[in-house]
Amino acid sequence: MWRSIASNTLTLLIVGLFLLGGLILWGQRQYETTGPLDAAICLRVERGSNMKAVSRDLEAQGAITNGMIFRLGADYDDKAGRLKAGSFLVPAGASMEEIVDAVTRGGASTCGTEIVYRIGVTRVTAQLRDLDPETGQFAEVAAFDPLAEDEPGVFAEKRAEPDTRYRIAMAEGVTSWQVAEGLKAAKFLAGDVDEVPPEGMLAPDSYEVTAGADRAALLGQMQEAQQLRLNSAWESRAEGLPLRTPEELLILASIIEKETGVPEERGAVASVFVNRLEQGMRLQTDPTVIYGITKGKAVLGRGLRQSELRTRTPWNTYVIPALPPTPIANPGQASLEAAADPDSTSYVFFVADGSGGHAFAETLEEHNRNVAKWREIEAQRASD
Structure with missing residues (x-):
């Protein structure tokens, strides 16, 4: 009798272990396999949130099939305590493992709101943009001229959110004075601009910055980049x-x-x-x-x-x-x-040709003909 009981117990234990192993393997496959999301979404993780709240949000948006497996997988990977606040792009078909990695890796947000200050030749434009997760493209929400207009309330609201990203976009051909004035108008930056950098020594580019970044330090970064470009051009000159x-x-x-x-x-x-x-x-x-x-x-x-x-x-x-x-x-x-x-x-000559480009000439006679054509175009445009 006792042998029978022991044998049955051992059999049940073995079956249970097999079932448990199978369950673990099934859960692992669920955690690692392609997820059910048909289109990309932007997942926002609030400051002070936890994996339980995140898993519920993901379930509600159809990004994962089982919140418990999501949490167990994060625990198993020792990432449950590394959750970061921010907005994260979750691509279509992302696995639970990939989503856990995205929300615990750290670094800048990968979707959500971005404030871009565009310092252009004729004006400065502050642009509020949101990333459309389905297309991967930013769409403008609001814009204004910070040198001539008051800041709309929506900008202040977005600046108060911790996951808002910031970018300074400096156009080619702007002057150093224009850049300095543009940075002074950017409310998310800090520090003073004591003097305008030397003309020509700022590299036109798009600079990602953080809230509270120092204006003088950013100008220094622009100068360093331009010096490197100038050195390279000089060394490779004809x-x-x-x-x-x-x-x-x-x-x-x-x-x-x-x-x-x-x-x-x-x-x-x-x-x-x-x-x-x-x-x-x-x-x-x-x-x-x-x-x-x-x-x-x-x-x-x-x-x-x-x-x-x-x-x-x-x-x-x-x-x-x-x-x-x-x-x-x-x-x-x-x-x-x-x-x-x-x-x-x-x-040795060139003049506008009416197409946005120029007509070039080797002789004054040829240049004069090109100038006459341009004058005709100007006159026609004036009459139109």
Whole structure:
């Protein structure tokens, strides 16, 4: 009798162990396998939350099939206590294991709200954007000009949320004064801007920052990036350029940046100025004259007057026979590269062609024909 009881007990124990093992294997597969989510979602984890609350939210959004397996898997991976606050992108089909990794890894939020300060040539724009998890694209929620308008309430609300991300987007061709003023208007930054950085020495780029980041430190980061770009362009420059120093290359790059917005033209524009320098011709470029008037602290907003083209300033290249003494804006990488390695041409003239680009010429006669065409286009546009 006792043998029978012991035998039956042992059999039940073995069966139980097999069932338990099978259950564990099943749970592991559920934890690691592709999840049921048809489309990506943005999962927000509040500060002070826990895995139980997160698993309930995921179940409610159809991202996981079993909250208990989700929590047990997090415990087994020793990640249950590493939950981070923020907004996290959960892709379609994400496994429970992948979701646990996303909400415990740390670092910046991967979806949700982003405030972008765009420092452009004509204006500064503060933009509030939300990521659409299904498309992976940001959609604008609100925008305003922080230099001319009061901040909408929604911006202050979003700045109070801990998982809001911030970005400073600096356009190519802006002046250092414009950048400094733009950063002063960014309320999520801290610290003073005691002096405007040297013209041309800020790298146009998109900079991700954190709330409370120091303005002066950010400007220092921009300067370091531009110095690296300038050093690289100077070291790889073509032989025989009429440029004596990296600073002269930077000046030329800034003029190229302001003369054309067509990427394919930069090399040709650079060749015109290099050819003129080699032949002892004045550069005769309007953006330098404008800089002599505004010093980079305003947009002229009108055409140049004949009197301004004749007035001597250190930047008026219709009067001075060489490069101006400083850059006239902050050039981007492509303009630096064009200045360092211009196209090989015989062009010494260019004028707008009506398409957004320019018509180039080797002779004054050809240039005059191009100018006449441009005047016709201007007249037609005026009459229209």
